[in-house]
Amino acid sequence: MASNVPKNSLLYKNFHKHPAALVESASGIYLRTSDGRNILDATSGAAVACLGYDNQQVQQAVIDQLRSVPYCHPGFYKTQSAEALADFLVESTSGFMSKAVLCGSGSEAVEIALKLAKTYFSHLTTPEPERSHFIARVGAWHGATLGALTLGDFKVRKEPFVQLIPQNSSRVSACSAYRGMRPGEDEKAYVGRLAQELDDEFQRVGSKNVCAFVAETVGGSASGCAMPVKGYFPAMKAVCEKYGALLILDEVMCGMGRTGSLHAWQQEDVVPDILVVGKGLGAGYAPVSAVLVHSALVDSLQASGKSFAHGQTYMAHPQAAAAGLAVQRIIKDENLVERVRIMGRYLERKLKDRLLPHQHVGDIRGRGLFWAVEFVMDKASKTPFPPGWELHAKMHSRGMEKGYEIALFNANGSCDGYSGDHFLICPPFVVTEEDIDEIIDRTARVVEDTFDELLKSAA
Structure with a gap:
């Protein structure tokens, strides 16, 4: 007898687990999952969905x-x-x-x-x-x-x-x-x-x-x-x-x-x-x-x-x-490339104002609607966190949790190919100032709460 329970037959990156978020619908710059989350896609997938998800x-x-x-x-x-x-x-x-x-x-x-x-x-x-x-x-x-x-x-x-x-x-x-x-x-x-x-x-x-x-x-x-x-x-x-x-x-x-x-x-x-x-x-x-x-x-x-x-x-x-x-x-x-420049300047200012003062934010760089935040143990020496800490993955995972609900494109290796944690923020071209304000607020909470937990566990 056929079962309606998913068997996870689709192979993802990991043989033992699959993405936890089952997306049921999408509109604007949000993805709605089967468990009730409304995820703000701050990365356009992987800098892909530049018009959002429901352009008719x-x-x-x-x-x-x-x-x-x-x-x-x-x-x-x-x-x-x-x-x-x-x-x-x-x-x-x-x-x-x-x-x-x-x-x-x-x-x-x-x-x-x-x-x-x-x-x-x-x-x-x-x-x-x-x-x-x-x-x-x-x-x-x-x-x-x-x-x-x-x-x-x-x-x-x-x-x-x-x-x-x-x-x-x-x-x-x-x-x-x-x-x-x-x-x-x-x-x-x-x-x-x-x-x-x-x-x-x-x-x-x-x-x-x-x-x-x-x-x-x-x-x-x-x-x-x-x-x-x-x-x-x-x-x-x-x-x-x-x-x-x-x-x-x-x-x-x-x-x-x-x-x-x-x-x-x-x-x-x-x-x-x-x-x-x-x-x-x-x-x-x-x-x-x-x-x-x-x-x-x-x-x-x-x-x-x-x-x-x-x-x-x-x-x-x-x-x-x-x-x-x-x-x-x-x-x-719709002259969206000009809009990218305008919204990009707003995103840059808000990102740097909110995150650059953080003791572990080493650099914020980018252009238009294509920005990265890189993390370091020490700003003066630019020393990266140990690769085994998987800081970038922790940031992404927290962002996907209920209460944060923001997708951040995480990666590592920006220092020497192994160490160096960062994430990208590259929202759709249709993003508004209000959307950017929400992105900054959710991102900042992810960063601050991740480091609070990390540093407490290391103490």
Whole structure:
């Protein structure tokens, strides 16, 4: 006889337990669970749900597409929704990019970007097949698939699979003023030092072996919104151009309006050769990501007369494209990127006023509606808490409890890959000042009560 009791057959991250919150409905920026909690989603899931959870225009766009063409093979046919989304994305770059590949997850998009970069050098008039090495950054996170793991440096997620992944990448220091700048060093000197480190790595590896330098324009979950200082990316691009390599920017988390411009690189005086976007592209209404390719690369690839040896069943999926196009049109028509800047300044002020005085809050950093709070044992030395304390996980767990009911995106490793606790606050673009006030109040109670309990137990 069939039972209505859930058997927990779905495998999550943990083989022994599953998420405690069963979400029954969602609206605005709140998720309602079966046990009566009304959780304020201060993180848009994982910087995804930028329009909140019940935008009827996007829902209708997906329904309309489902009714007309739910799916067709991307190698045989094209659909209006996919063509229109690609056109929108290309136009959003002011003509710098001329082609877009539409795919599913951010990890998938990163894989495609790596393959496109390799293809570009293989298809040159004078091919450079030896260019197969990628330089990434310490503390980076570029996705969970094997090629993306090659680039990444989120150690707890990478180390179990090191024997499986290609060994064709190396890392240089991230641009992280809080952790990376030396006493007495100004931003210009810091940028110069990082540029020299990248130059040295090109020479160490062999400049003709390097395919691309890959970086998150603004650091994501692993680094806790590590911010580029002024002049950093132009200096990195100059090193790449010196040696004929490409610049790939990963904006899966920080892009599509999240940091106050549609593309984060538009605030950095630099243009990437290949751009990866996702998450906020479809706002969670469908799994969709994209890879945008600079017109110069496209011209070269087209001139070769050769094809790109890549294809996947769900590329340019009509429903995903319809959702992404509807989301991006709403963001544009309602001027939500400007709203991100305005609300971002309000969120920054409130966060810093309430939390920065706390003795264990070491840094608050970010841009737009993309902020991180990092915790330390001692502010002067920036000493992190021991990894075994799992402070970041305790913060998240408390936030989900009845009476707090706020989702905080927690992570660790921002100091050395293992230690360093932080969480992200990245609410939907439709957030109001009243919502932000509520986020700050709930977050502060989580932080204060967690430390009260932690320090009492340590006494």
